[in-house]
Amino acid sequence: EDLSIQDHAIRGTNEDAITSKLSAVNAGYIQDEYVKYFHKRPVKRSPLINRGSYVRNKGLDTLIIKFLEIEDGRKQIISLGAGFDTRYFNLKSSLRKFYKYFEIDFPEITAKKVAIIRKNKTLSEIIGDDARIGDTEIYGSDYCLISGDLRDFIEDLIPRLESNGFDRSLSTLFLSECVMIYMDPTNSNKIVEWIGTNLNMAMFIVYEQILPNDAFGSVMLQNLKYRNIELRGIHAYPDLESQKDRYLSRGWTHAEAIDMNEIYDLYIDPKEHVRISRLEMLDELEEWRLLASHYCIAWAYKVSNESQIVLYDS
Numbered sequence: 041e042d043l044s045i046q047d048h049a050i051r052g053t054n055e056d057a058i059t060s061k062l063s064a065v066n067a068g069y070i071q072d073e074y075v076k077y078f079h080k081r082p083v084k085r086s087p088l089i090n091r092g093s094y095v096r097n098k099g100l101d102t103l104i105i106k107f108l109e110i111e112d113g114r115k116q117i118i119s120l121g122a123g124f125d126t127r128y129f130n131l132k133s134s135l136r137k138f139y140k141y142f143e144i145d146f147p148e149i150t151a152k153k154v155a156i157i158r159k160n161k162t163l164s165e166i167i168g169d170d171a172r173i174g175d176t177e178i179y180g181s182d183y184c185l186i187s188g189d190l191r192d193f194i195e196d197l198i199p200r201l202e203s204n205g206f207d208r209s210l211s212t213l214f215l216s217e218c219v220m221i222y223m224d225p226t227n228s229n230k231i232v233e234w235i236g237t238n239l240n241m242a243m244f245i246v247y248e249q250i251l252p253n254d255a256f257g258s259v260m261l262q263n264l265k266y267r268n269i270e271l272r273g274i275h276a277y278p279d280l281e282s283q284k285d286r287y288l289s290r291g292w293t294h295a296e297a298i299d300m301n302e303i304y305d306l307y308i309d310p311k312e313h314v315r316i317s318r319l320e321m322l323d324e325l326e327e328w329r330l331l332a333s334h335y336c337i338a339w340a341y342k343v344s345n346e347s348q349i350v351l352y353d354s
């Protein structure tokens with residue numbers, strides 16, 4: 041196994057993520073005026089994929105906003121493997137309050153993100169003109185882009201997060217959107233466990249693939265294999281139950297995991313169902329349900345005060 045070839049292929053998945061997001065923006069599913077700056081080519085993905093991107097984004101946003109609205113002091117967000125994610129820009133321009141937003145990815149990816157932000161006036165203005173911008177990192181007053189390898193989370197990244205303002209005593213949200221699934225579970229679990237044992241107020245939100253063993257799941261794995269990409273985490277956490285246990289057995293007190301069908305049915309306003317069904321024809325409803333059952337959002341949290349649980353659960 042050549043790790044560098046696989047790392048290269050994994051970094052390539054950032055391109056897919058931003059391409060799909062832009063397609064869903066251009067087709068009217070998602071409102072995000074910043075995605076276009078990170079991907080110039082016009083792209084069009086199938087209605088199935090667009091709907092998937094929409095539900096993923098909506099589900100994650102709902103939980104992130106809930107985290108930000110709970111009143112337990114200043115908030116930090118740490119996005120693991122952030123790629124070209126634009127969430128910071130959206131949250132800030134919608135006047136959401138947070139203390140610091142950190143993003144981590146490989147230097148090959150953050151260098152590109154820095155270059156795009158540096159020459160884009162809209163993006164740099166949101167970060168603020170007091171930000172220091174290096175070749176692969178950005179240090180702003182509420183935004184910090186850090187380059188590194190998540191496999192060195194504890195030894196390398198934690199000290200650098202802390203020297204840039206990360207405060208263990210504050211309520212912190214960790215996001216992993218299609219990231220830990222590519223890592224060896226031994227490495228990703230070190231992250232889950234470190235947070236579970238070192239922070240008192242934390243939330244973890246993960247979006248990733250499940251159900252590798254049925255017909256759909258095996259095709260999904262095979263297609264990735266052709267591209268040298270392995271979903272290393274999927275066999276350790278193949279379903280909703282094991283996704284939850286992953287946190288509960290590592291210091292977290294509460295965990296939930298639901299698939300994207302449930303997110304669509306329970307977390308998305310029926311008015312939105314009507315709106316998106318009018319955007320494009322989607323004949324393959326069964327195929328949509330099947331696809332959606334192979335992705336989940338899992339979230340876990342730790343609170344310093346039991347009464348806060350109500351806030352997370354409501």
Ligand code: SAM
Nearest residue numbers: 051053054057121122123145146189190217218
């Ligand atoms: N989270 C973003 C999103 O959903 O739009 C990007 C997702 S992309 C599928 C996966 C990202 O994780 C890539 O940008 C990749 O470089 C990053 N990544 C994977 N393994 C990593 C590691 N060990 N260290 C740092 N970044 C990593």
